[in-house]
Amino acid sequence: MSDADRDARPESFAHAARAALANAQARANIAHATGTIRRKRAGVVAEVPDWGLLRDAAAAIKDETLGRLDEVLVELESSVRGAGGEVHWARDAAEAGEIVTGLVRGEGAEEVVKVKSLATDEIRLNEALEEAGIRPIETDLAELIIQLADERPSHLLVPAIHKNRVEIRDLFRDRLDLPHLSDDPAELAEAARLHLREAFLRARVAISGANFAAADTGTICVVESEGNGRMCTTLPDVLITVMGIEKAIPRFRDLEVFLQLLPRSSTGERMNPYTSLWTGVRAGDGPRRFHLVLLDAGRTRVLADPAGRPALRCIRCSACINVCPVYRQTGGHAYHTPYAGPIGAILAPQLAGERGAVASLPFASSLCGACYEVCPVKIDIPSILVHERGKAVARERQGVEGWSLQALGRAFATRAGYERAQRLGRRLQRPVAHDGWITHFPPGPLAAWGRSRDLPALPAQTFREWWVSRERA
Numbered sequence: 001m002s003d004a005d006r007d008a009r010p011e012s013f014a015h016a017a018r019a020a021l022a023n024a025q026a027r028a029n030i031a032h033a034t035g036t037i038r039r040k041r042a043g044v045v046a047e048v049p050d051w052g053l054l055r056d057a058a059a060a061i062k063d064e065t066l067g068r069l070d071e072v073l074v075e076l077e078s079s080v081r082g083a084g085g086e087v088h089w090a091r092d093a094a095e096a097g098e099i100v101t102g103l104v105r106g107e108g109a110e111e112v113v114k115v116k117s118l119a120t121d122e123i124r125l126n127e128a129l130e131e132a133g134i135r136p137i138e139t140d141l142a143e144l145i146i147q148l149a150d151e152r153p154s155h156l157l158v159p160a161i162h163k164n165r166v167e168i169r170d171l172f173r174d175r176l177d178l179p180h181l182s183d184d185p186a187e188l189a190e191a192a193r194l195h196l197r198e199a200f201l202r203a204r205v206a207i208s209g210a211n212f213a214a215a216d217t218g219t220i221c222v223v224e225s226e227g228n229g230r231m232c233t234t235l236p237d238v239l240i241t242v243m244g245i246e247k248a249i250p251r252f253r254d255l256e257v258f259l260q261l262l263p264r265s266s267t268g269e270r271m272n273p274y275t276s277l278w279t280g281v282r283a284g285d286g287p288r289r290f291h292l293v294l295l296d297a298g299r300t301r302v303l304a305d306p307a308g309r310p311a312l313r314c315i316r317c318s319a320c321i322n323v324c325p326v327y328r329q330t331g332g333h334a335y336h337t338p339y340a341g342p343i344g345a346i347l348a349p350q351l352a353g354e355r356g357a358v359a360s361l362p363f364a365s366s367l368c369g370a371c372y373e374v375c376p377v378k379i380d381i382p383s384i385l386v387h388e389r390g391k392a393v394a395r396e397r398q399g400v401e402g403w404s405l406q407a408l409g410r411a412f413a414t415r416a417g418y419e420r421a422q423r424l425g426r427r428l429q430r431p432v433a434h435d436g437w438i439t440h441f442p443p444g445p446l447a448a449w450g451r452s453r454d455l456p457a458l459p460a461q462t463f464r465e466w467w468v469s470r471e472r473a
């Protein structure tokens with residue numbers, strides 16, 4: 001299949017990107033926001049003399065974990081249980097949705113407060129909760145904006161990056177019934193704070209993601225900037241954490257490395273404002289019941305491919321997204337996944353088994369290498385992109401070749417079938433055969449192949465036909 005044919009598919013990245021490019025306002029908002037974060041990141045990274053060694057250490061810890069993930073996860077399960085928590089294993093999105101809705105129903109709750117979690121975006125947990133009659137309330141400001149606008153996130157860290165404050169003011173005016181709200185950032189934040197405060201005080205169940213989970217102690221770590229995560233992980237009676245299995249790290253002390261790399265790479269801060277750590281449950285302090293849902297959803301498939309596996313090192317900092325020249329033009333919605341940008345282009349197709357709308361993402365890159373340079377866990381994204389492109393091309397070739405060989409097999413199986421195929425071929429070639437040659441093919445699987453090749457046309461009469469007519473004569 002040619003690039004042009006692939007890009008013309010309605011579900012392809014290129015097709016969605018063309019539509020996104022027409023939205024000049026969103027492109028301006030994204031360029032402004034990513035530019036600001038990029039400059040901040042460069043400044044704080046330059047302050048760390050051993051940044052390169054930290055990256056090496058982070059990559060080594062992640063590779064060690066992925067190399068023995070089975071052991072690390074079993075240790076994590078045992079540590080969480082030892083600290084009074086419960087552990088659940090979810091093979092896929094459906095199973096995770098059933099586990100979480102079952103737990104919320106078991107508590108008799110009709111709503112939950114949520115702290116921003118990419119894993120729950122990935123498995124569309126909000127939809128599963130709503131189908132079960134449970135109202136999810138996003139408490140991260142950007143996630144709240146996305147939820148009120150009924151949109152999908154467009155950036156790992158700043159899900160509403162495509163919106164400016166005038167658009168947010170209009171949304172709040174409409175959805176929070178605040179007709180006199182201004183677009184002053186402090187006033188917008190205060191409106192969200194008042195809206196969420198009630199929900200925090202009411203909620204009996206909270207749902208979070210996790211940035212890291214230390215196997216030796218069973219400690220879960222969430223980093224965030226607004227304090228909403230701290231409210232979610234401490235106020236409600238029950239806390240449910242949904243975490244991709246690749247977020248486990250072997251030791252609590254490994255956090256030392258990641259907590260230096262993550263805030264600098266993500267928000268361009270030396271330290272993120274809130275780092276919440278909890279280990280199981282403790283009487284009189286925080287939630288009374290804690291559930292950890294360990295999510296596979298394609299991760300063991302990624303683990304099985306040595307060339308694609310490093311994508312699981314990702315700590316979701318979004319540095320690669322902010323430097324990506326493709327993302328800066330298209331924004332995140334064209335990626336059809338919460339994992340937009342370069343990390344989405346290598347991770348989402350692998351998680352989905354190279355199927356569906358994300359299958360074309362490995363082609364959503366200029367292979368400039370900027371993503372590799374900034375990645376704090378040293379994921380060689382360009383190499384994985386090339387590897388994934390190779391898989392996509394082989395799959396498509398297999399499809400066309402398989403189909404052609406099957407058709408040929410059927411035609412050659414019987415004399416009648418063979419002669420029918422000859423007659424059909426002569427009829428089909430009529431519009432494109434001239435002077436005994438076919439020099440171009442109509443749009444379709446052979447069009448690209450035929451652009452640089454000429455093919456002899458089928459003769460007007462086969463040898464058999466000539467023989468039969470000669471005998472009759």
Ligand code: SF4
Nearest residue numbers: 314315317318320375
């Ligand atoms: S791939 Fe690297 S740079 Fe991109 S989000 Fe993941 S950790 Fe950050």
